[in-house]
Amino acid sequence: MSQLIPSVNISGVFPKEIIQFVISTLRSFRRLMSVLPPFLTLSTAQKRARFSEISDLCEDHLSEAFNHVPNSPWSIDAAVSSKSRSRNRYLNVFPWDRTRVVLPTSGVGACDYINASLIKLSPEAQYIATQGPLTGTIHHFWAMCFDEALKLDAETIVIAMVTPLVEMGREKCAKYWPSQNHLDWDLSEALQRDRISPGDLTVTWLGEELHEDKFAVTSLLLRSGDVSKKVLHFYYEGWQDTKVPDAVEPLISLSEEILAVRAEHPSVVPIVHCSAGVGRTGTFIAIDYLRNFSDPFDRTSADPVLDLVKQMRSDRMMMVQTPHQYAFLYELLERMFRERV
Numbered sequence: 001m002s003q004l005i006p007s008v009n010i011s012g013v014f015p016k017e018i019i020q021f022v023i024s025t026l027r028s029f030r031r032l033m034s035v036l037p038p039f040l041t042l043s044t045a046q047k048r049a050r051f052s053e054i055s056d057l058c059e060d061h062l063s064e065a066f067n068h069v070p071n072s073p074w075s076i077d078a079a080v081s082s083k084s085r086s087r088n089r090y091l092n093v094f095p096w097d098r099t100r101v102v103l104p105t106s107g108v109g110a111c112d113y114i115n116a117s118l119i120k121l122s123p124e125a126q127y128i129a130t131q132g133p134l135t136g137t138i139h140h141f142w143a144m145c146f147d148e149a150l151k152l153d154a155e156t157i158v159i160a161m162v163t164p165l166v167e168m169g170r171e172k173c174a175k176y177w178p179s180q181n182h183l184d185w186d187l188s189e190a191l192q193r194d195r196i197s198p199g200d201l202t203v204t205w206l207g208e209e210l211h212e213d214k215f216a217v218t219s220l221l222l223r224s225g226d227v228s229k230k231v232l233h234f235y236y237e238g239w240q241d242t243k244v245p246d247a248v249e250p251l252i253s254l255s256e257e258i259l260a261v262r263a264e265h266p267s268v269v270p271i272v273h274c275s276a277g278v279g280r281t282g283t284f285i286a287i288d289y290l291r292n293f294s295d296p297f298d299r300t301s302a303d304p305v306l307d308l309v310k311q312m313r314s315d316r317m318m319m320v321q322t323p324h325q326y327a328f329l330y331e332l333l334e335r336m337f338r339e340r341v
Helices: 014-037 046-068 135-152 187-193 249-264 279-292 304-315 325-338
Strands: 101-102 115-121 128-129 154-162 184-186 204-208 216-223 225-234 271-273
Touching: 014 115, 046 304, 046 325, 101 115, 101 135, 115 135, 128 135, 128 249, 128 279, 135 187, 135 216, 135 225, 135 271, 204 249, 216 249, 225 249, 249 279, 279 304, 279 325
Parallel strands: 128 271, 154 225, 154 271
Antiparallel strands: 115 128, 184 204, 204 216, 216 225
């Protein structure tokens, strides 16, 4: 038989203010739970099932690609050609041909490949997702930055780097920008050798500051002839590969900084990269989009996380790489919802 627990008059035990606070908090929690969108009430197992659904779809796309299905939107021919293979950091992460960024070349037979994809989530929310440059592709990366700025008529280039250079003794990204100790990098010889335009390109260090949320902001100048572009390089290294961030605040702050640049320079398309350019890159792009360019609570989508990750993966494979990163986006939306209520 269950033991009965006698009631206690807590008014004589706790101060009135504490009792009122507890009651108010409980009522707020009940109200919140009663209006939570259904996608914020999913269990861990349900979230994993939805991530598996996305992963299975990506596997189908890859199967089409490797079986060379004619006119497939998932072809990766450029990425796996003999000319391109050495330009990939990993053997299993490639851009779809349909959305890949094409390098400007200056000669017949030159390779225009870089492991980078254009991500179009809306007319206002576009990004370039790319792998962390290899030592041998640093000049390709800067040529891409300069060419995209020219095409967009953008005076400023924004780069968001969300990986450390080295993790557990393994290089995740080459150090591709100059520092105060070596102010100018001339990339002209390497670009001319690969017949990539422009054939004269220099990167110059202008200054650096550390943001209070622990990411570095380096100002650079990218110049070809008499044309120059300012570069804002945001570098957050506190996020381990395939993991979720220890704290979301630095990433929210980083997103807000980039949004401020976009407000001043509307033509800017941020270039985002980690190591492979899919896991942390995809998660950060999702954070930025959900906070700044969408209303995930307007009820037009039964599950905005599921829909967004599917959309991103249609532009670049494996975006939001792990189930933990996928689940993290629901946590972000719950936080946003609580802030709104």
